[in-house]
Amino acid sequence: MGFSEFVVLFLIYSGLLIFFLVPFSKQEQSKDHRGQISFSSVFKENLVEMICHKKALFALMLFGLGLITIQAGFEGAEWHYNAHSGYSPISNKLPALYSMGSVVIYTVVLLLSLGYMRTLKSMKSAKL
Numbered sequence: 001m002g003f004s005e006f007v008v009l010f011l012i013y014s015g016l017l018i019f020f021l022v023p024f025s026k027q028e029q030s031k032d033h034r035g036q037i038s039f040s041s042v043f044k045e046n047l048v049e050m051i052c053h054k055k056a057l058f059a060l061m062l063f064g065l066g067l068i069t070i071q072a073g074f075e076g077a078e079w080h081y082n083a084h085s086g087y088s089p090i091s092n093k094l095p096a097l098y099s100m101g102s103v104v105i106y107t108v109v110l111l112l113s114l115g116y117m118r119t120l121k122s123m124k125s126a127k128l
Contacts, residue, residue, distance in 0.1 A: 014110060020059035021050045021114055042122060047115040063107055070099050
């Protein structure tokens with residue numbers, strides 16, 4: 001796969017993940033964050049709200065399917081090379097772990113940045 005294909009895959013993955021993690025506006029309840037509520041408590045509340053709704057189950061399924069697909073792809077490439085090359089056997093376990101770890105880190109960073117942006121938005125609207 002070329003670099004542009006990875007970029008397109010990550011854009012699609014990011015778009016779907018954002019869609020599944022952000023609750024519908026009907027489900028969001030306007031919470032009044034005025035007063036002495038700390039940023040961290042509002043941030044934690046937003047993270048829990050993003051993770052604990054119906055659409056988040058689809059985000060979890062997308063995440064799991066992505067990890068399974070990465071593992072299956074590397075196993076298939078390893079089997080094909082070892083079965084047909086005639087050279088000494090190779091192992092693709094380390095590159096597969098690097099790829100899966102990268103997807104996990106990317107997903108966590110995306111989740112935290114979504115929570116941060118929602119927290120900033122709710123804190124800004126509370127100041128108005």
